[in-house]
Amino acid sequence: MVTIEEALRIIKDQKINLKSEPKPLEEALGHALATNTVSPFDVPEFDNSAMDGYALCGLYQEYRLVGEVAAGDSKDVSLKDGEAVRIFTGAKVPKNTMAVMMQEKTSVKESTLFLDEMPKAGQNIRRKGGQLTEGQAVFEKGHILNPPSLALMGSLGLSQLEVFSKPLINIITTGNELVKPGDPKSVGQIYESNSYAISGALQQFGFQHHQKTQIKDDFEATKAGIKSALESCDVLIISGGISVGDYDFVKQSLEENGVNELFYKVFQKPGKPLYFGRKDNQFVFALPGNPASSLTCFYVYVLPLLQKLSGYGNYGLPTYQFPIKHAYENRFGRPSFLKAAVVDGKVEVLDGQGSSMIQSMAKGNALAFVNEGEVLNEGDLVKCKLIA
Structure with a gap:
C-alpha cells in the first residue's frame, strides 16, 4: 500500500513519448500546442x-x-x-x-x-502592431488551446495547428450484477453507472473514450476482455473487480496480459483498492467498483496522467483553500477525499460519504481533503479540488 503522495509521484514520474499531429483549427480546442507560435505579421496589419x-x-x-x-x-x-x-x-x-x-x-x-x-x-x-508585431512570440509549446486562443490563431490566418495527440482511452466495467440502463433487471441486479460517470468525466476535461465494454466476473472473460482492450488504446480504465473478493479477477488478468504493477492500494478513503500499471507505453488504472470511489480516483489520479500524456505543462485539478462552514472531525482512519459543496467562498462537507453514495457527489462541486484524525473548527481552511 502506498500513500496518496507516493501514488501521485509515481504517476508524475512516468516517462512518456508524446505524439503530435496536425489538427484543423475547429478541432484543436483543449489540445496542447506541439510547437512554439510566432506572429507571421503585425496585428492589426494596419491602423x-x-x-x-x-x-x-x-x-x-x-x-x-x-x-x-x-x-x-x-x-x-x-x-x-x-x-x-x-x-x-x-x-x-x-x-x-x-x-x-x-x-x-x-x-x-x-x-x-x-x-x-x-x-x-x-x-x-x-494602431498597426498594437497587439502583436511580426515575429513576436504568441504561444509557447504546451499552451492549452482555449476559445480565445483559437480566435487569435484564426486571426493569424492559421487554419491548421500542430498539437500533441490525446491518448486513446478504453473503458471496461466488470460485474455479474450489472445491467445496462433501460434493460430489464432481476432482484439482486443493479444498473451499471460507472462507465457513464467515467465517460462523462472524460468529456468534462476534453477527452473521449474510444471503446466501452462490460465484462462478467469470470477469469477467462476478464483476461480476454483486457487483452482485446489493450490492442486499441493508450490508457485502459477498468471499474470494479480489483478488490480481494472471490470474483475479483482484474489484478490477476492484468498480470496474465503482461501489465506491470506500479502500485496497488492507496491509504485513503474512498478508493483504497486502486491499481496503476504499465505495459510498454500503455497505462492501466483499475478503479474500485463503488461509484463515488471510482469517480474520486478518476479526478485525483487518472486525470493527471491523461493530461500528462496530452502534453499539458500542468496537470491535475488545482487545489484551493476555503474556510469550512462547520466543525468536522475525520473519523474514517485514513486521509479522506470528502464530497463537498463550495458555496459563497465556504466549503461544506456533505452527508452521504459512503463509497457507494453518488447522490451527494452529484449535488456537490468539490472534493475536500481532510487528513486522518484531523479536527476542524468552523472557519479553518480546507484544501479542495473543484470538480464542477
Whole structure:
C-alpha cells in the first residue's frame, strides 16, 4: 500500500513519448500546442477604427465631410486638414487621420460634421502592431488551446495547428450484477453507472473514450476482455473487480496480459483498492467498483496522467483553500477525499460519504481533503479540488 503522495509521484514520474499531429483549427480546442507560435505579421496589419464614427484630420469641432470608408475597403484614402470621412469599426483609417470620433458624439448638417466635444489625438484608433508585431512570440509549446486562443490563431490566418495527440482511452466495467440502463433487471441486479460517470468525466476535461465494454466476473472473460482492450488504446480504465473478493479477477488478468504493477492500494478513503500499471507505453488504472470511489480516483489520479500524456505543462485539478462552514472531525482512519459543496467562498462537507453514495457527489462541486484524525473548527481552511 502506498500513500496518496507516493501514488501521485509515481504517476508524475512516468516517462512518456508524446505524439503530435496536425489538427484543423475547429478541432484543436483543449489540445496542447506541439510547437512554439510566432506572429507571421503585425496585428492589426494596419491602423483601423475602433468605433463606428468619423475619421478626422486635425483637431477641431467642425469638419468637411468628404466620403466614407467601410470595413474591408482596400482603397487608399488621404485626408486634408479639416476633412473627415464616415468610418466603420475595423475599417482602415485614411492617411493623415489624427483621431476617430464615435458617431454618438456628432451631428451632421448637409456636408458639415459637428462634434459635441474636442477630439484627442489618437483616440479610437487601433494602431498597426498594437497587439502583436511580426515575429513576436504568441504561444509557447504546451499552451492549452482555449476559445480565445483559437480566435487569435484564426486571426493569424492559421487554419491548421500542430498539437500533441490525446491518448486513446478504453473503458471496461466488470460485474455479474450489472445491467445496462433501460434493460430489464432481476432482484439482486443493479444498473451499471460507472462507465457513464467515467465517460462523462472524460468529456468534462476534453477527452473521449474510444471503446466501452462490460465484462462478467469470470477469469477467462476478464483476461480476454483486457487483452482485446489493450490492442486499441493508450490508457485502459477498468471499474470494479480489483478488490480481494472471490470474483475479483482484474489484478490477476492484468498480470496474465503482461501489465506491470506500479502500485496497488492507496491509504485513503474512498478508493483504497486502486491499481496503476504499465505495459510498454500503455497505462492501466483499475478503479474500485463503488461509484463515488471510482469517480474520486478518476479526478485525483487518472486525470493527471491523461493530461500528462496530452502534453499539458500542468496537470491535475488545482487545489484551493476555503474556510469550512462547520466543525468536522475525520473519523474514517485514513486521509479522506470528502464530497463537498463550495458555496459563497465556504466549503461544506456533505452527508452521504459512503463509497457507494453518488447522490451527494452529484449535488456537490468539490472534493475536500481532510487528513486522518484531523479536527476542524468552523472557519479553518480546507484544501479542495473543484470538480464542477
